[in-house]
Amino acid sequence: xxxxxxxxxxxxxxxxxxxxxxxxxxxxxxxxxxxxxxxxxxxxxxxxxxxxxxxxxxxxxxxxxxxxxxxxxxxxxxxxxxxxxxxxxxxxxxxxxxxxxxxxxxxxxxxxxxxxxxxxxxxxxxxxxxxxxxxxxxxxxxxxxxxxxxxxxxxxxxxxxxxxxxxxxxxxxxxxxxxxxxxxxxxxxxxxxxxxxxxxxxxxxxxxxxxxxxxxxxxxxxxx
Amino acid sequence: xxxxxxxxxxxxxxxxxxxxxxxxxxxxxxxxxxxxxxxxxxxxxxxxxxxxxxxxxxxxxxxxxxxxxxxxxxxxxxxxxxxxxxxxxxxxxxxxxxxxxxxxxxxxxxxxxxxxxxxxxxxxxxxxxxxxxxxxxxxxxxxxxxxxxxxxxxxxxxxxxxxxxxxxxxxxxxxxxxxxxxxxxxxxxxxxxxxxxxxxxxxxxxxxxxxxxxxxxxxxxxxxxxxxxxxxxxxxxxxxxxxxxxxxxxxxxxxxxxxxxxxxxxxxxxxxxxxxxxxxxxxxxxxxxxxxxxxxxxxxxxxx
Numbered sequence: 001x002x003x004x005x006x007x008x009x010x011x012x013x014x015x016x017x018x019x020x021x022x023x024x025x026x027x028x029x030x031x032x033x034x035x036x037x038x039x040x041x042x043x044x045x046x047x048x049x050x051x052x053x054x055x056x057x058x059x060x061x062x063x064x065x066x067x068x069x070x071x072x073x074x075x076x077x078x079x080x081x082x083x084x085x086x087x088x089x090x091x092x093x094x095x096x097x098x099x100x101x102x103x104x105x106x107x108x109x110x111x112x113x114x115x116x117x118x119x120x121x122x123x124x125x126x127x128x129x130x131x132x133x134x135x136x137x138x139x140x141x142x143x144x145x146x147x148x149x150x151x152x153x154x155x156x157x158x159x160x161x162x163x164x165x166x167x168x169x170x171x172x173x174x175x176x177x178x179x180x181x182x183x184x185x186x187x188x189x190x191x192x193x194x195x196x197x198x199x200x201x202x203x204x205x206x207x208x209x210x211x212x213x214x215x216x217x218x219x220x221x222x223x224x
Numbered sequence: 225x226x227x228x229x230x231x232x233x234x235x236x237x238x239x240x241x242x243x244x245x246x247x248x249x250x251x252x253x254x255x256x257x258x259x260x261x262x263x264x265x266x267x268x269x270x271x272x273x274x275x276x277x278x279x280x281x282x283x284x285x286x287x288x289x290x291x292x293x294x295x296x297x298x299x300x301x302x303x304x305x306x307x308x309x310x311x312x313x314x315x316x317x318x319x320x321x322x323x324x325x326x327x328x329x330x331x332x333x334x335x336x337x338x339x340x341x342x343x344x345x346x347x348x349x350x351x352x353x354x355x356x357x358x359x360x361x362x363x364x365x366x367x368x369x370x371x372x373x374x375x376x377x378x379x380x381x382x383x384x385x386x387x388x389x390x391x392x393x394x395x396x397x398x399x400x401x402x403x404x405x406x407x408x409x410x411x412x413x414x415x416x417x418x419x420x421x422x423x424x425x426x427x428x429x430x431x432x433x434x435x436x437x438x439x440x441x442x443x444x445x446x447x448x449x450x451x452x453x454x455x456x457x458x459x460x461x462x463x464x465x466x467x468x469x470x471x472x473x474x475x476x477x478x479x480x481x482x483x484x485x486x487x488x489x490x491x492x493x494x495x496x497x498x499x500x501x502x503x504x505x506x507x508x509x510x511x512x513x514x515x516x517x518x519x520x521x522x523x524x525x526x527x528x
Contacts, residue, residue, distance in 0.1 A: 068420070071497050152515070156508060159515050162438060163431040170437055171350060174357040181360055182277070198346075206347060210427045217424055220497070221504055 022110055029107040032094045036087075062086050068213070072220040077128075081219060084124070088117070089212040096172055096204030100196045106204075108172045111165070114211075118165035121215035122157075129222030138222075164214050171207045175199030242321030253331045257324050260338060264320020267345040271312035271352040271394070278305040278359045293367050296376035300383025301362035304440075307387030307468075308355020308394075311475070315398020316345035322402040326409025333412045340408055340419055344401025347426045351390030351397070351433040351475075358386040358440045371450035377457035381464025382443040385521070388468025389436025389475065389514075396429035396479020403483045407490025414493040421489045421500055425482025428507045432471030432478075432514040439467040439521050446525070463524040470517020477510040 043058035051059065065086040070078040092108065099106040107113045130138045142153045179199060183192045282298055323341035327334045362383060367375060404422040408415050443464060448456070485503035489496045 071417075072500070152512060155519065156512055156515055159431075159435070159511075159518070163428075163434045166434045166438060167350075167427060167430060170354050170357065170434065174353040177357055177360055178274075178353070181281075181364075185277075185281075202346060206343060206423065210347075210423050213420060213424050214427060217500060217504055221501060224501060 022112065024105055025107050025110040025113065028098060028105055029095070029113065031104070032091060032098060032107060035094060036090055061090060065089055065212070069216055072216045073223060077219075077223065081124075081128075081216070085212055085216055088121075088215060089208055092117075092168070092208035092211055093205060096208050097200060099172075099176055099204075100200040106172050106176065108168055109176055111169045114165035114168040115161070117168075117211070118161045121164065121218060122161050125215070125218040125222045128219050132223045160218065164211060164218075168207050168211050171203055175203055242324050253328065256331065256334055257327055260327055260334070260341075261320065261324050263338065264317070264323060264341060264345065267342065267349070268313055268316040268320055270349055271309040271316070274352055274356045275305045275309040278302065278356065278363075281360075281363055291372075293370065293372050293376055293379070297362045297365070297367055297379045300380040301359040302383070303380065304355045304362065304383035304387040305359040307384070308352050308359075308390035311391035311394025311396075311398075312349050312352035313394070315394040315396070315401070315479075316348040318398040318402030319344040319348070319405050322405035322409075326405050330409045330412065333408070336412065336415055337405055337408055340415065340422075341401070341405050343419065344404055344422060344426070345398075347423065347430075348394055348397040348401055350430055351393040354433055354437045355386045355390045358382060358437065358444075361444060365444065370447060373450060373452055374448055374457035374460050377459075377461040378443040378446070378448060378464075381461045382440040383464070384461075385443065385464035385468045386433065386436040386440045388465070389433045389471030392472035392475020392477075392479075393430045393433035394475070396475045396477070396482070397426040399476075399479040400425045400429065400482035400486055404486045404490070407486055411490045411493070414490050417493050417496040418486055418490050421496060421503070422482065422486050424500060425478070425485055425503060425507070428504065428511070429475055429478035429482055431511055432475045435514055435518040436467050436471050439463060439518065439525075442522075442525060459524045463521040466517050466524065467514075467521040470520075471514050474511045474514035478507045481506045481510065 039054070040058070043052075043054040046052055047055065062082075066078060066082040069082045069085050073081060095106055095108045095113070098104050099109070126138075142150050144153070175195075176199070179192060179195045182195060186192075278301060282302055319341040323337050326337045330337075362379060367379070400422050404418050407418045411418075443460060448460070481503050485499045489499050492499075
């Protein structure tokens, strides 16, 4: 049970500060990125009216998420944010599924990954809000309904980052801890494949989708 | 475990009652309904199975040289899982029941309803999973280097924070999932929109339990300076209680907002974007109480 909460870290001291790198997470993230790049290139390599199987798969992803973005935002904004949304989902999906392969771990199991993605979504949403409404109207919303509600509105916005990233992190890490403990208790007989199927594939897919949808919805709340 | 069983029992009872209603409406497909009821109950039960696992661990764990601190950790772990399973148990009963009713109304789309029910009730389990994570951490982490006062209070507080906050979130998520099964049965074409709205609504309804989890983590991982004063311990205990209790209301309230949105997305699919936005704004406002509770907890932990 000792491996619970063990992280391989590389700590680099730089001018009195320290930079901490979680090696496993970086390696796993790069595995996901490499796989996605290869998938993207091979799906788009031979574009044809009669598509290759990979092209079909790519088209399904792009079309579905483009449509979802268009429903939540409008046509013009969907062209802008659609690729982001689609890429975010594919990255998260693959990250959450990575854990079912032995010796590989989900990058999303480490709080840093969901937190940085959450921050990214937050910055993008507020950038979109300022751009579409102008800074004055954007700032005015914080003083609704009465001016002294400002700090609470601000905390409410910041709490969104916490909630979106901890949701993904809690689910994925919770799943892997439960798999670890139950496998240990049952001596890895019978149960682990089912648990992996449920927590890895099923919960992983749902949480990837929820994270993506929430990012879209945060953008749409800021824009409208 | 006892607490955890309450929720699952209520949830399963609800499913069975709705299944009876469904059978009496459309006796011809009672076999389908019965099958579906069992699947729904099995999912509703998983929260109490989590509680069972924790209870067994607590019973058979040989704690060598059990210190009072470890005892506090184990007690907190039991509290976390017990409370945490209540909401998810009740909540995931709703989709099961509504799904049975839906099948009796629209036998042709049975498989679609079952899929939706499974997704909905799996998401309802998330708060229970959070409480299980906290429970497992409390059981397996090594606290032997921390001073007894006030760490004992932090550990019990950590358990209560996630456990109590999970009640509302689990229940609220169940409301949204239940009404989504109903909506799909009424308007099978709206299935994509209804499921999306349900997922977003449930995710936001879970936010209070995420705040609970955050406070629990802080209480677990922060090292507190030793102090014999009662107020230090009580502040930490109160921090856990505050986020936990404060999360119940917003969890249920957000679930109700999601319930309304999902219901009307099913009836008026073309306006789903507007409905989702209104739902989110409403949820954000009703969530502010959970945020206040979290702020108070953080003040109790870091300032006092």
